[in-house]
Amino acid sequence: xxxxYTVQARPDTGLYNAKVGIWLFLxxxxxxxxxxxxSYVLLRVGSETWPQGLLNVPLGTINTVVLxxxxxxxxxxxxxxxxxxxGSYKLYQxxxxxxxxxxxxxxxxxxxxxxxxxxxxxxxxxxxxxHIEGKPFNWTKATLSKPELGLTxxxxxxDPVPAATGAHADSExxxxxxxxxxxxxxxxxxxxxxxxxSFGPWRSTYLAIYFTLTGLHALHVxxxxxxxxxxxxxxxxxxxxxxxxxxxxxxxxxxxxHFVDLVWxxxxxxxxxx
Amino acid sequence: MSLKAFHILFVTLSILLAFGFGGWELVxxxxxxxxxxxxxxxxxxxxxxxxxxxxxxxxRKLKGISLL
Numbered sequence: 001x002x003x004x005y006t007v008q009a010r011p012d013t014g015l016y017n018a019k020v021g022i023w024l025f026l027x028x029x030x031x032x033x034x035x036x037x038x039s040y041v042l043l044r045v046g047s048e049t050w051p052q053g054l055l056n057v058p059l060g061t062i063n064t065v066v067l068x069x070x071x072x073x074x075x076x077x078x079x080x081x082x083x084x085x086x087g088s089y090k091l092y093q094x095x096x097x098x099x100x101x102x103x104x105x106x107x108x109x110x111x112x113x114x115x116x117x118x119x120x121x122x123x124x125x126x127x128x129x130x131h132i133e134g135k136p137f138n139w140t141k142a143t144l145s146k147p148e149l150g151l152t153x154x155x156x157x158x159d160p161v162p163a164a165t166g167a168h169a170d171s172e173x174x175x176x177x178x179x180x181x182x183x184x185x186x187x188x189x190x191x192x193x194x195x196x197x198s199f200g201p202w203r204s205t206y207l208a209i210y211f212t213l214t215g216l217h218a219l220h221v222x223x224x225x226x227x228x229x230x231x232x233x234x235x236x237x238x239x240x241x242x243x244x245x246x247x248x249x250x251x252x253x254x255x256x257x258h259f260v261d262l263v264w265x266x267x268x269x270x271x272x273x274x
Numbered sequence: 275m276s277l278k279a280f281h282i283l284f285v286t287l288s289i290l291l292a293f294g295f296g297g298w299e300l301v302x303x304x305x306x307x308x309x310x311x312x313x314x315x316x317x318x319x320x321x322x323x324x325x326x327x328x329x330x331x332x333x334r335k336l337k338g339i340s341l342l
Binding site for chain 1: 275276277278280281283284285287288291294295298310314318321325328332335336339342
């Protein structure tokens with residue numbers, strides 16, 4: 001027995017089954033991201049200070065370009081199937097998967113940059129931000145005490161002291177050691193360090209909401225890329241048996257992909273620029 | 275809403291972002307004088323113009339496909 005309306009639209013809704021399903025799913029996604037965006041707004045307006053200039057704008061820009069290009073290729077893949085051009089479909093769908101992978105690679109560089117960036121407080125109360133020589137990943141005070149590392153001191157490169165004016169003056173990252181010259185290396189005995197934290201989600205409210213929003217978005221990118229990859233690979237065999245249904249599946253995956261891209265179009269200015 | 279309609283909406287918002295970001299970067303450049311800000315500003319405005327032409331082409335090419 002055939003399931004009705006997998007290819008043809010239902011007369012009452014004007015939509016085939018999968019399109020109704022994806023829009024119901026996307027409605028729930030809007031609520032999920034909407035709740036997180038609302039949390040961001042409430043946290044920000046309720047905060048006396050808010051870090052700016054913490055994120056790498058050029059990298060964020062490249063990722064925005066990558067996602068916009070991927071939304072174009074996903075539409076080109078769907079249009080190719082509509083024009084019965086299976087070869088072009090395979091090309092555009094494959095490029096979409098590659099662009100998704102590129103986005104994730106760039107995102108991983110950004111995350112690594114945050115988790116190798118440190119805030120340190122010394123026993124005399126001095127606080128500074130910067131990088132530890134060798135850019136170790138996500139160290140804490142407890143890591144410094146590990147006997148296998150045999151650390152007695154660290155070489156710390158404080159962030160440059162910010163200019164007195166400008167959008168980046170309030171940046172948490174730019175609050176370097178008072179009087180320290182840009183990129184000057186300081187040797188700090190481990191015994192003088194009272195706290196050490198990387199710029200992970202535990203560091204501040206801003207970083208918590210940054211990692212939550214971008215992490216959830218990245219999971220959606222991975223999920224979307226898996227589906228698009230499946231429709232590019234084994235799923236494309238349906239072209240021989242039921243081409244109309246494959247075309248509908250590609251459209252539905254494209255709708256999800258556009259939603260993921262649309263979320264980023266809002267995330268980028270909110271997190272990187274404002 | 276079909277993929278065509280969603281794509282038109284998405285590209286329209288991308289155009290707004292491109293012009294907004296381009297303007298933001300040029301304002302930042304006027305304050306910092308950093309070459310990267312100038313490059314990003316000009317490139318973003320150019321990308322916005324490119325997307326406008328792309329949108330016009332998409333609307334013409336997909337004329338036969340329903341918005342639903």
